[in-house]
Amino acid sequence: MPHQRVNPGPINDSLLSMQSIHVSEHIWNGQPDRVLRIRRATKSGHRDGSIPNEVRPFLARAGMLGVAEMSYFPIDHHLISALVERWRPETHTFHMTFGECTITLEDVSVLLGLKVHGDPITGCSTYRWVSLIEDLLGIIPPTNAIKGGRLKMSWVDQYFSDVSMHVHSVQQMERYARAYILRLLGGMLFSDKSSTLVPMRYLVMLTDLDRCGQLSWGSAVLADLYRELCVATNYDHKEISGACVLLQLWAWYRMPYFAPLMRPLNIVGVPLGARWNSALHAPREEQKKTIVQIRDALDKMKDKDFVWQPYFQYFYSLPSYCVENTNIWRASVPLIDFHIIEYHHPDRVMRQFGMVQHIPRPPRQPDNLHDLTLRGKDDIDWRVQHAIFVHEWETRLDCIWTQDSCTTTHLSSNSEYMVWYKRHTRRWIGHITAKQGYVEDIIEEMYHKAKTEPRSSFSMKELTDNLANCLEVFGEFHRLQYPSIGAPTPSQDESKPVVVKNIGAGRQEGRGLGRRRRRVEHESIEVFVPSHDPPAGTYYAYPVTPSGGFNPYVYTADDTSVETPSSAANVSSPFDTHLLPSSGC
Incomplete structure (x- = not known):
């Protein structure tokens, strides 16, 4: 029997144009699994969430108090690596089997407590560093503490570890606060591949702490993380930096299956990310x-396994800075971090905001900006260089997406969005689950063919071939290859019965294993058998051949005795939900 090629997608590559160079293609083709190395500050160098009371007011002025509440906890390298396999640089979203999802400005606000509604983090990336450090930190660094445009965090710790040495004036405390924030930026939020250096371009933003508190640090952190995820989809890259702690927290709240068994602390007045401080230990x-x-x-994940809106229940307990300007969370705008420009596409994940998901417009991400670095660009003012993107960010209130509220986040596989999505997405990463999904596709298609098409256009050979394909992908085709053969004739030698002397006479022995065992009656397992007649409407079966198309199957009221449900919310069982007719939401 010829082998049938399982097609993981995309069928239409107009959206995922980078599939041939994506890490998922390498994994599909049998390359070794790649576990990324997470680059960030070590635990010994992290302040571990214990904030000196003297510096708290200064951190609050700078908009950094919430993120400073977070302590060091382990990052799951395997979880981050698996999520990268589903990250798409073309859309800045994770492509799951049930639709797109992503990290948005909402997640940055709620999990880290960083401001998102403010001026972008941009400007010149080159200064007279020694003079700048002397002015803002009050100490002249040695030449070996500076590497290019980066400063050794160990040097910062050396002079700013003891707050008692800096409490003699407001100026001293402001310098201490700047050093404290630099450690947060370099160690967690904007960590680079060195894990020990912090880019000094961010120090300029700390000149005026009150002004610093009005900047959109949250959008810059998200831009940097987007860039790191995009770069990491190159199979040859073996490490990732940036705010991976944000990605892990996002995964824990939206996919609880991956979260630690110990739940976060039930405390108020801090961002959600700070509530895991004592709950996290190395598993x-x-x-x-x-x-x-x-x-x-x-x-294998279904949309019921994904929590589309996990934060509602916590809003009352969050500090006000976590829930300011919530409409900005739905702004389709460029995220800016000096030279980095990465687009935010909330219109692709409207279910995360409790709204109806439409077929999204083509993503906006200029390819010539996707790998732009600072190398050889010392004299560029990025506010001027990226003026068009800065202007777009400044008009963000005009770019907010709004849709009708959604009564349920579930989308039937026959909805307009899901039919479009299945044509344009990468459905599976691994072979085992792809085989299972392929069999499900065959069963669905054969059901519709047998139910709707005239017998003259549907042959039993087509049915048996497809059923044979199902057995083949699971390695069970041998059931159809080897007919029954006769068993060998048993030996005709008559052997005498074995006589065992009762060696346990007079004792509670020698009566077999049935002694002292309680007999129970066998209980049958009841299996729910749903109605085999789908509601009237149009259904789309995923093509089981690489060149196939989405064939519509139409059922009329005469074809079925089952009443058509009015919406997904009225469906009571998973089977009924799967058989919802096509609709626009």
Whole structure:
């Protein structure tokens, strides 16, 4: 029997144009699994969430108090690596089996407590660094403490570890606060591949702490993380930096299956990310999930396993700075971090805002900006160089997406969005789950063919070929290859029965294993058998051949005795939900 090629997608590559160079293509083709190295500051160099009371007012002025509340906790390298396999640089979203989802400005605000509604983080990236450090930190650094445009964080710790040495004046405390914030920026929010250096271009933004508190640090952090995720989709890259702690927290709240068994602290007045401080410890080795396990779980995940709006229940307990200007969370704008420009596409994930998901417009991400670096660009003022993007950010209130509220986040597989999405997405990463999905596609298609098409256009050979394909992908085709053969004739030698002497006479022995065992009656398992007649409407079966198209199957009221449900919210069982007719939402 010829082998049938399983097509993981996309069928239409107009959206995912980088598939041939994406890490998922390498994994599909049998390359070794790649677990990324996470680059960030070590635990010994992190302040661990214990903030000196003297510096708290200064951190609040700078808009950094919330993120400073977070302590160091382990990052799951396997979870981050598996999520990168589903990240798409073309759309800045994760492509799951049930639709797109992503990290948005909402997640930055709620999880980290960073301001998102403010001026962008941009300007000149080159200064007279020694003079700048002397003016803002009050100390002249040695030449070996500066590497290019970056400063050693160990030097910062050397002079700013003891707050008692800096409490003699407001100027001293402001310098201490700047050093404290630099450690947060370089160690967690904007960590680079060195793990030990902080870019000094951010120090300029700390000149006036009150002005610093009005800047959109949240959008800059998200821009940097987007860039790191995009770069990491290159299979040859073996490490990732940036705010991976934000990505992990996002995954924990939206996909609880991957969260630690110990729940976060039930405290108020701090961002959600700070509530995991004492709840997180390194899991025991036998409890860790490998990248293969996580990949398979993501491949099998349904939309009911994803929490589209996980933060509502916590809004009342969050500090006000976490829930300011919430409409900005839905702004389709460029995210800016000096030379980095990465677009924010909330219109692709409207279910995360409780709204109806439409077929999104083509994403906006100029390819010539996707790999732009600072190398050889010392004299550029990025506010001027990227003036068009800065202007777009400044008019963000005009770029806010709004849709009708959604009564349910579930989308039927026959909805207009899902039919479009399945044509344009990468459905599976691993082979095992792809085989299972392929069999599901065959069953669905054969059901519709047998139900709707005239017998003359549907042959039993087509049915048996497709059923044979199902057995083949699971390695069970041998059931159809080897007919029954006769068993060998048993030996005709008559052997005498074995006589065992009762060696336990007079004792509670020698009566067999049935002694002292309680007999129970076998209980049958009841299996729910749903109605085989779908509601009237149009259904789309995923093509089971690489060159196939989405064939519509139309049922009229005469074809079925089942009443058509008015909406997804009225459906009571997973089977009924799967058989909802096509609709626009």
